[in-house]
Amino acid sequence: MADIEKMARMALERADRLGAEYVDFRYEESRYERLDFVDGTPQKVEQSTDRGFGIRVIADGAWGFYSSAFINQREISRAAEMAVAIAKASALINKTRIRLAPKAAARDFYRTPLKVDPFEMTVSQKLDYLRRLDDLVAKADGSISRESFLDFKKTIKFYCDSEGSEIRQELFHSGAGLTVTAIGSGRARASRSFPSNEGLFLSGGWDLIEKEPFADNIPRLCEEARAVLAAPECPSKVCDIVLDGSHLGLVIHESIGHALELDRVLGSERNFSGASFATPDKVGRLKYGSEHINVVCDSAAVTGLGSFGYDDEGVKAVSTPLIVNGILSGYLSSRETAYQASAALSASMVAEGWGNIPLIRMTNTNLMPGQYTLNDLIGGIDDGVYMETSSSWSIDDMRQNFQFGCQFGRLIEGGKLTTIVKNPIYTSDTVDFWNSCDGLGDASLWRIWGTPNCGKGQPGQNARTGQGASPGRFRRIKVGR
Amino acid sequence: MSDVIDLLHKAISKSPAEQTELVREAEEFFLTRFAENVIHQNMGRSDSTIWCRAINGRKIGIARTNELRYDSIIKTILRAHEISLLSPEDAQLTGFRKSPKASPSRGFHESTALCPPAARAEAVGKIVGIAERNALSAAGMYQTSTTSLAVVNSLGTVQEDRVAEARLSLTMTGSEGRAGFAQAFSRDVTRIDVEALAEAACRKAEKTSEPAALSPGKYTVILDPEAVADFLLFLGFLGFAGKGMVSKRSFMADKIGSRIMSELVSVYEDPDDDEMAYMPFDYEGVPRKRVALVENGIARGAVYDNYYASVMSLESTGNALQPGNSFGPYPKAMSMLPGKFPLADLISRANRAIWITHFWYLNYVNPMQTTVTGTTRDGTFLVENGKVTRRLKDMRIQQSMLEAFNNIEAVSVERRVVPKYGALMRVPTLLIKDFNCTAVV
Numbered sequence: 001m002a003d004i005e006k007m008a009r010m011a012l013e014r015a016d017r018l019g020a021e022y023v024d025f026r027y028e029e030s031r032y033e034r035l036d037f038v039d040g041t042p043q044k045v046e047q048s049t050d051r052g053f054g055i056r057v058i059a060d061g062a063w064g065f066y067s068s069a070f071i072n073q074r075e076i077s078r079a080a081e082m083a084v085a086i087a088k089a090s091a092l093i094n095k096t097r098i099r100l101a102p103k104a105a106a107r108d109f110y111r112t113p114l115k116v117d118p119f120e121m122t123v124s125q126k127l128d129y130l131r132r133l134d135d136l137v138a139k140a141d142g143s144i145s146r147e148s149f150l151d152f153k154k155t156i157k158f159y160c161d162s163e164g165s166e167i168r169q170e171l172f173h174s175g176a177g178l179t180v181t182a183i184g185s186g187r188a189r190a191s192r193s194f195p196s197n198e199g200l201f202l203s204g205g206w207d208l209i210e211k212e213p214f215a216d217n218i219p220r221l222c223e224e225a226r227a228v229l230a231a232p233e234c235p236s237k238v239c240d241i242v243l244d245g246s247h248l249g250l251v252i253h254e255s256i257g258h259a260l261e262l263d264r265v266l267g268s269e270r271n272f273s274g275a276s277f278a279t280p281d282k283v284g285r286l287k288y289g290s291e292h293i294n295v296v297c298d299s300a301a302v303t304g305l306g307s308f309g310y311d312d313e314g315v316k317a318v319s320t321p322l323i324v325n326g327i328l329s330g331y332l333s334s335r336e337t338a339y340q341a342s343a344a345l346s347a348s349m350v351a352e353g354w355g356n357i358p359l360i361r362m363t364n365t366n367l368m369p370g371q372y373t374l375n376d377l378i379g380g381i382d383d384g385v386y387m388e389t390s391s392s393w394s395i396d397d398m399r400q401n402f403q404f405g406c407q408f409g410r411l412i413e414g415g416k417l418t419t420i421v422k423n424p425i426y427t428s429d430t431v432d433f434w435n436s437c438d439g440l441g442d443a444s445l446w447r448i449w450g451t452p453n454c455g456k457g458q459p460g461q462n463a464r465t466g467q468g469a470s471p472g473r474f475r476r477i478k479v480g481r
Numbered sequence: 482m483s484d485v486i487d488l489l490h491k492a493i494s495k496s497p498a499e500q501t502e503l504v505r506e507a508e509e510f511f512l513t514r515f516a517e518n519v520i521h522q523n524m525g526r527s528d529s530t531i532w533c534r535a536i537n538g539r540k541i542g543i544a545r546t547n548e549l550r551y552d553s554i555i556k557t558i559l560r561a562h563e564i565s566l567l568s569p570e571d572a573q574l575t576g577f578r579k580s581p582k583a584s585p586s587r588g589f590h591e592s593t594a595l596c597p598p599a600a601r602a603e604a605v606g607k608i609v610g611i612a613e614r615n616a617l618s619a620a621g622m623y624q625t626s627t628t629s630l631a632v633v634n635s636l637g638t639v640q641e642d643r644v645a646e647a648r649l650s651l652t653m654t655g656s657e658g659r660a661g662f663a664q665a666f667s668r669d670v671t672r673i674d675v676e677a678l679a680e681a682a683c684r685k686a687e688k689t690s691e692p693a694a695l696s697p698g699k700y701t702v703i704l705d706p707e708a709v710a711d712f713l714l715f716l717g718f719l720g721f722a723g724k725g726m727v728s729k730r731s732f733m734a735d736k737i738g739s740r741i742m743s744e745l746v747s748v749y750e751d752p753d754d755d756e757m758a759y760m761p762f763d764y765e766g767v768p769r770k771r772v773a774l775v776e777n778g779i780a781r782g783a784v785y786d787n788y789y790a791s792v793m794s795l796e797s798t799g800n801a802l803q804p805g806n807s808f809g810p811y812p813k814a815m816s817m818l819p820g821k822f823p824l825a826d827l828i829s830r831a832n833r834a835i836w837i838t839h840f841w842y843l844n845y846v847n848p849m850q851t852t853v854t855g856t857t858r859d860g861t862f863l864v865e866n867g868k869v870t871r872r873l874k875d876m877r878i879q880q881s882m883l884e885a886f887n888n889i890e891a892v893s894v895e896r897r898v899v900p901k902y903g904a905l906m907r908v909p910t911l912l913i914k915d916f917n918c919t920a921v922v
Binding site: 036041042043047048050051054064066067068069083085086087090092093094095096122123127160187189224266267268269270271272274313353356362394395396398401403405460481 | 526877
């Protein structure tokens with residue numbers, strides 16, 4: 001790492017000499033491991049390593065970025081030259097100069113808190129874990145199809161910039177998941193996944209996976225998959241719904257997190273990911289949701305998949321209010337957009353690996369818990385549907401009209417869960433939906449759910465995000481087709 | 482033989498595995514993004530990835546690195562070898578094959594590979610100028626890249642080639658939610674007519690009237706090639722991929738030889754198509770073949786890699802994806818044959834129809850029925866009595882794609898290449914009846 005740091009400082013000097021007004025350098029080295037187990041057999045064991053660096057500059061008032069997998073002094077010097085040349089090309093047509101919101105320079109080290117480093121365990125130990133889960137499913141239901149996985153990532157980062165920051169980080173992500181699928185006649189299938197459709201994804205180590213009650217939930221998952229396969233279609237009607245926390249996490253992600261990315265709001269993503277209805281003139285005025293809705297963007301949340309010590313602009317992790325008592329209050333920002341919109345820095349600039357430019361990404365978008373038990377939420381409904389575990393999602397390019405579907409549905413009649421139904425879907429508008437919320441589950445039901453595959457940007461970048469949520473109740477929602 | 486092939490050969494010769502395969506993909510990638518009439522992102526990247534697959538008996542291991550150094554490649558080979566020894570036997574694994582040399586790539590153009598940042602900026606400048614003259618705002622991206630692929634295995638397969646590509650997509654926006662989208666793809670950047678594309682997007686975003694909101698219901702629709710490609714990509718995944726044929730999850734399983742779509746539909750995997758000129762071999766080094774997927778509405782076949790082909794007692798079609806992927810083989814260069822109607826005739830044939838530029842956020846609602854939901858975007862218009870009469874508010878759709886491809890009434894002569902997520906599709910405009918629009922967004 002000492003060599004990298006020396007070359008990084010050389011890159012800053014080289015770009016400075018070529019006329020850059022601002023330079024940052026980011027080195028990333030990642031190790032990834034994925035194990036899949038399907039119907040009693042390891043389907044895949046994959047290990048990979050990846051490393052490289054990226055140099056981002058402002059020259060003549062415009063951005064330029066160049067990255068490379070070839071790590072040597074000559075290539076780093078060439079990359080600095082390329083980044084400056086690209087920035088100067090950008091400046092040929094730009095009429096305004098980039099300005100950045102100020103940040104404190106930092107010299108720091110951050111490591112994800114963890115007890116057991118997943119990369120210190122052997123592949124055999126991991127396969128044994130998956131085999132045990134698979135055996136338990138087979139014992140519970142010998143004819144059900146079963147898939148499980150483990151997923152680990154370790155990233156070492158070194159960041160420095162022309163403002164004096166030098167930051168070293170070691171980040172660990174651990175993931176595990178289980179899906180059982182009941183197979184009916186023809187091509188009929190019904191799947192149940194645990195603990196969410198994506199499984200479990202957290203910042204941390206193997207210890208977090210061992211704590212997750214996979215085994216305890218296997219009999220329930222098998223029974224529910226069988227029941228859904230034989231169940232009637234979810235009825236179509238306007239009614240009250242209760243959504244489980246894992247699914248509500250996805251709704252938060254799509255209709256709050258993405259909608260409040262300030263680059264999207266200011267138009268930068270208009271050609272691909274779209275824009276947002278939640279424009280800056282609405283801050284402090286838009287009633288985004290009911291008084292129950294309090295949302296923060298928190299890159300420092302313990303175990304959240306989107307957590308780190310510093311973002312990829314060297315901004316220290318922080319919790320930023322987005323919605324306070326239902327009122328739009330803030331955004332996910334970069335230094336550039338924070339300056340443009342006079343917004344707070346939210347430490348949300350994240351790049352997928354060394355090869356990409358950082359973008360505003362969700363870190364952990366957390367809807368704070370309410371005061372209700374699940375029985376309270378369900379008990380307050382005469383005629384409705386309980387839905388659990390995401391299966392389908394789609395939202396328009398302004399982040400307003402959406403349609404979601406779940407793996408599992410159950411009618412609520414007279415405050416009680418009754419008939420199991422298949423293919424529950426619902427459609428709503430972001431502001432109408434969040435304003436219809438009249439209750440959220442309490443802190444004992446709240447956790448941060450991980451999404452390992454959030455896409456954005458051109459070229460497409462994948463990000464790993466967290467969403468804190470407990471179950472929620474929503475009134476008069478259009479359910480069904 | 483190139484230095485890369487020499488290096489891979491040298492490393493393979495040290496492998497302790499019974500069979501070894503090395504795949505190296507390298508990329509020089511440049512992309513200029515613009516929005517609100519300024520360049521807001523501008524980047525370049527030089528990357529290299531090496532995959533190793535090691536086979537011992539009927540056990541396989543996979544490892545990956547991005548360091549093109551002899552010692553790193555050897556470490557990767559040893560890791561793949563060790564993983565293979567820990568893995569259980571796969572009774573269906575038949576080992577690597579020796580593939581014949583593929584035809585040389587027709588997809589490389591120096592004009593694209595050497596396109597400098599200033600040329601992309603100059604093109605964006607032209608687009609911005611056209612946007613400003615039309616009181617519109619331009620957003621988009623201009624990409625030029627070169628990809629090199631080399632595959633060597635211990636049975637004697639040696640392939641190495643490269644392709645270049647240029648992509649330009651842009652959205653013009655104006656007041657009252659007006660928007661127009663256009664895109665172009667070419668292996669040769671000099672063939673992209675930047676100004677014509679910008680003018681096309683402007684025409685869709687022109688101020689006409691206030692957008693009308695149609696009631697949810699079934700409508701005749703005219704799908705631009707970009708919207709057709711949105712559907713075809715999903716159909717490829719659900720139906721034309723060999724893994725789905727093996728698992729019987731494909732809508733084509735047990736339907737080969739049967740009518741599954743309108744007789745106006747013929748789709749081929751056609752990597753050698755003049756406009757697509759895809760990399761001539763796949764990630765196993767197998768030369769890509771032309772494959773009939775649907776002919777005149779009749780299901781004909783799917784695409785395969787070596788593994789799924791051997792399970793089905795077929796030959797690989799040269800459609801293996803990167804080693805270690807969980808999707809199996811996948812079509813990468815689909816060509817839908819043109820029809821007989823010029824685009825203008827397609828519009829003039831419509832009594833009342835919705836003209837859709839493209840879709841956004843399509844996702845499965847019921848994959849077994851090929852039902853997806855999503856919304857229209859960046860140019861949705863009403864056609865009445867054969868004429869485009871007004872702009873429409875975007876709509877959410879929920880539609881079985883197979884049903885839609887059964888309800889095709891006319892196919893245009895004109896086609897465009899549409900790139901999406903690593904796949905290319907050369908597709909026409911379609912006129913489709915009874916298309917399900919479920920809400921105004």
